[in-house]
Amino acid sequence: MMGNPYNNISLYLRAGITIFPSQDKAIEEVLVNLLERCPAQHILLLDSSGLLINSLGGGKDTNPVSLASLIAADLAASKEIANLTRQYNNCQLVMREGERTNTFIVEAGQYLILFVQLSKDVPLGWARLMINETANQIADIIKKTPETAEQSSIGTTDEDLSSQIDDSINDLWSQ
Amino acid sequence: MQINLHQRELNIKIVYYGTSYSGKTTNLEQIYARVDPNRRSDLVSLKTNDDRTLYFDFLQLELSKISGLTPKIHLYTVPGQSYYETSRRLVLNGVDGVVFVVDSASDRVIDNMNSWNDLQDHLSFYGKSLDTVPIVVQFNKRDLPNALAINDLSSTLKTDGYAACPAVAVNGQGVFDTFKVVVSDVINGIQREAVD
Numbered sequence: 001m002m003g004n005p006y007n008n009i010s011l012y013l014r015a016g017i018t019i020f021p022s023q024d025k026a027i028e029e030v031l032v033n034l035l036e037r038c039p040a041q042h043i044l045l046l047d048s049s050g051l052l053i054n055s056l057g058g059g060k061d062t063n064p065v066s067l068a069s070l071i072a073a074d075l076a077a078s079k080e081i082a083n084l085t086r087q088y089n090n091c092q093l094v095m096r097e098g099e100r101t102n103t104f105i106v107e108a109g110q111y112l113i114l115f116v117q118l119s120k121d122v123p124l125g126w127a128r129l130m131i132n133e134t135a136n137q138i139a140d141i142i143k144k145t146p147e148t149a150e151q152s153s154i155g156t157t158d159e160d161l162s163s164q165i166d167d168s169i170n171d172l173w174s175q
Numbered sequence: 176m177q178i179n180l181h182q183r184e185l186n187i188k189i190v191y192y193g194t195s196y197s198g199k200t201t202n203l204e205q206i207y208a209r210v211d212p213n214r215r216s217d218l219v220s221l222k223t224n225d226d227r228t229l230y231f232d233f234l235q236l237e238l239s240k241i242s243g244l245t246p247k248i249h250l251y252t253v254p255g256q257s258y259y260e261t262s263r264r265l266v267l268n269g270v271d272g273v274v275f276v277v278d279s280a281s282d283r284v285i286d287n288m289n290s291w292n293d294l295q296d297h298l299s300f301y302g303k304s305l306d307t308v309p310i311v312v313q314f315n316k317r318d319l320p321n322a323l324a325i326n327d328l329s330s331t332l333k334t335d336g337y338a339a340c341p342a343v344a345v346n347g348q349g350v351f352d353t354f355k356v357v358v359s360d361v362i363n364g365i366q367r368e369a370v371d
Contacts, residue, residue: 049177
């Protein structure tokens with residue numbers, strides 16, 4: 001759970017993550033930079049509960065949403081293994097070597113996870129340096145309060161909301 | 176839960192919890208089968224060789240816009256067997272709503288009770304409780320000849336006061352109602368939080 005630096009923002013969540021437009025833009029820039037400089041083939045940013053935030057690169061057949069759920073589970077299991085074997089560090093990094101590509105999964109602050117897939121041609125030391133640097137930048141972006149109140153609200157009455165939810169779910173089921 | 180105000184997305188995580196063979200995966204399979212493929216992801220299942228859930232099942236659904244936000248509902252199940260306790264805890268990380276799936280058979284009462292207590296313990300690990308997370312109790316397998324009455328099950332499990340849905344998940348009965356109630360409870364909770 002994050003602390004609440006956004007008291008004036010009505011849609012801030014006490015039990016979750018709110019990403020403001022300026023943060024989303026800043027994160028996108030950092031990820032594009034990593035994609036180009038590393039260079040990486042596929043980058044995903046997600047939160048620790050497996051909810052996808054951003055996906056860059058990747059093949060047409062890759063479903064980033066499903067992949068995000070598996071990455072979060074992978075890191076959670078790795079952290080638990082590290083705990084049980086007394087190897088735990090605050091910032092976990094999981095590296096997997098493949099035939100043509102390597103993948104890195106690293107924590108980006110307390111709440112986010114960064115997944116990077118890159119060619120085996122990219123030196124591991126360079127990749128680790130770039131990925132850790134990016135993870136730190138993302139953690140900093142999320143920590144900072146947006147300068148202006150990028151305020152938003154669901155902005156509807158309880159009665160309206162209930163009927164909107166009903167319509168939305170009924171629509172999903174009837175299709 | 177995650178809100179991206181730039182992309183106007185509301186991401187919600189709902190976990191189907193319950194004892195082994197209670198029908199958690201069946202719920203997701205029924206939803207997967209009945210929803211337009213354009214509105215859902217693939218069903219991801221991490222299973223053992225004998226087709227039991229090893230870690231979780233996962234399915235994402237995209238609802239139509241509500242007040243300008245697109246809700247994306249992420250559905251997870253947990254493995255029911257007692258020895259997967261750690262996996263169940265990990266899947267509950269970041270949960271916004273729980274469907275507790277009860278096996279209505281008379282010989283599964285103790286298993287249901289253990290699972291309910293287990294849920295309570297794991298929620299407390301994340302600083303949450305049965306009172307702070309929206310919970311819907313689905314009384315599944317109502318078609319069994321030895322199914323106990325819902326009132327009896329509810330008082331034995333001490334689930335009185337929680338939203339309850341009878342179901343026969345294997346033929347889709349009650350699956351949608353359960354899903355609808357838990358999603359409504361979660362989104363209404365967000366609205367209340369925003370107003371507060």
